Amino acid sequence: MIKTIKPIAIYLPQFHPIPENDNWWGKGFTEWTNVTKATPRFEGHYQPHLPSDLGFYDLRLEEARIAQEELAKANGIYGFCYYHYWFNGKRLLHEPLDRKLKNPKESLPFMMCWANENWTRAWDGNDKEVLIKQEYSFDDDLEHIKYLIPLFKDERYIKVNDKPIFIIYRPRLLPDVKKTISIWREEVKKAGFKDIYIGFAQNGEHNFEPSTFSFDFGFQFQPNFGSQKNPIEFNTTFTKKVIRKIRKKLGLSIQYSNYYYNYSDYSKIQKSLGYKDNIYPGITPMWDNSARRKNNPLILHDSTPEDYKEWLLFIKENYPWSTLPENFLFINAWNEWAEGNHLEPCHKWGSKYLQVTKEALK
Template structure:
């Protein structure tokens, strides 16, 4: 109900803005027979959603106004109508002195306003987007993607560029590629923030994946079939140095540890898969535990969702399900306790750190956590430090017996949707493209209360897993990731005591989600360099 009320309030705000603009123009009273025109600047999802809302909730019930059409600077979008209305160039549209122009683009609104002012449009005639546009988009989630026709010449040029980019990425290193620097080495001190990188073990075949997907399936199966969805889309993400590795090879894990140590990563957080007594993908962490020469901190995160064919944890097409119960709670902690006993296991204030991906999936989260903590105390393991991932409806850390929450971008960073600003090559694409630059805005850091460990990501793009419905954060790069990480480090140092200064990186090797510190073909060691530089720079106050 709160969401409904907030939508109503935001949309009512749009009506108030329109009315205010009309009042400023000395509009005649409601009995006026001369209708006044409204242009919508942007033919993308925001523009379409605004048009639909005005038609159904506003314009049709008020005979003073009507929609003249859309404005758009892209000539390819001016070859047909959109939702039944003509698309005009802002320079050629016949805009009368009493018309209103509603800008429906959050990303380019100020450039659009400047363009209109230079054309001689009065500021009082222009309505900028705000909360009302966000709410309109929220209630128009099913808005179909636009398919803009283009003429033959433009089509050939676009696809020629697309093909050449594919060829170039397959045969050339990026100009931004950075080699390994043996002289750059971060020797962590007690004063440094501890960076923990999430570690995906699905880079070796198991019988279950052979059966569910195909013989020999690993994460590389998805990665290697990926293609870019639009010009300027960085795909595929291919590894260098370590290559398409198999995590049954302990030599690979040794090299990963060397890399992580060199560039300042404090430890790994292995994803842990338990399904009512059945373990999956446990070989890498078991090998890690067995090989004590790998002197490197680690912890576990139980990914306690169902496994589904869609990779999204929903209750459809389940491959293997969870069966949470009090008996399973105890069986789980009895099995996991062997890891907590390792001298290399990460502790916070002397307490073994255990992370749960989705605590709210338990029938009684508080009871589950209580069982775990009591067992660990009885077994002389100590008081377990249990943290949950912030998201999925979990926003407080002081409930259910949790000791902290952990940010897990991209959760909570879905803003600045720029899907309508790219020319998609895949006509079936129904996903969303966001601006990575929003993530490095440090204002959000001051909005949280309670013990919340900050999280960062070098990038995010799960096209490899969901090619037609991916979530993509466009324009990420090592330099911007370094900026974000620096902000998070400085904030953590200012706000938390030394023994609680942890930051989580998503991720060490999420190749199918475009989130990896491991060196790749485009940036090489760029993300690792950025990590080291952020740590080094944070040692001095600026």
């Protein structure tokens, strides 16, 4: 019998203003700024994605964070995985988690994923302009883990066999990830833990066996377009002639990529790829980052709660749950609104994605 599956929803904290974003994008910028600017790129394109039940929240507010947690608990979400932004001791977007840590009323379990990449102007298409560079050193690795250890000691922090979980989003960017992990393991043990349970986001860039780089596990980061064995056919709704016409009307470059994928087709291919040892399963309810990317967005078109539920049920019935010490299922994401990627209720679907998550995994 399958033990209880524990869905972990990836959580974006960028829904409150910070001085850096004020500097780079204008006073008061938050993720909602991109969300509300989105427009459909073609006939039948679902944009903008606008929140319903929770509204345009500010994550500095206790009421907003508690409402999120209550909604998650009511629909079977076990915990949140917060993106963690650390640049040689400088943190960004830490306010929501900092406030949660001080508030016992926010009881939902949590873990952290280090978003260890340069902060660039990707939102206006200039990926090459670096706003904050991610520098690496073993001294910084030591300072980083010393900062994390008090968080690991929080009773709400998710642990596996008394080992706190920590995830690196892009391990290949580290010059010597094995050495970094070794430093972290040593310090965590000094702090009284058995060890750290260290993982990474598996995708096309990071498609390796976890032990190769001293990891304990990976998880499927969905969507993983790099995992496609064969290209998904360009949806016939979007002929090249129509796309060219739309892009010209919007003032965009006529160059385009065939990145308008059908969600149902994509999920079928993902199901056909099977599962690997030491890699927790992952899923996305929907995906569309055209709110962030003016050029070459990636879109999973025509996603529905029914298709998502079918994929969830497939994972539930086919993943070899006994191979890993926990039954985590990583859902990307709880609230990536500017990537059209959210379990939180929206105007089009209401709370259906949450409802089917609860139904499928109960």
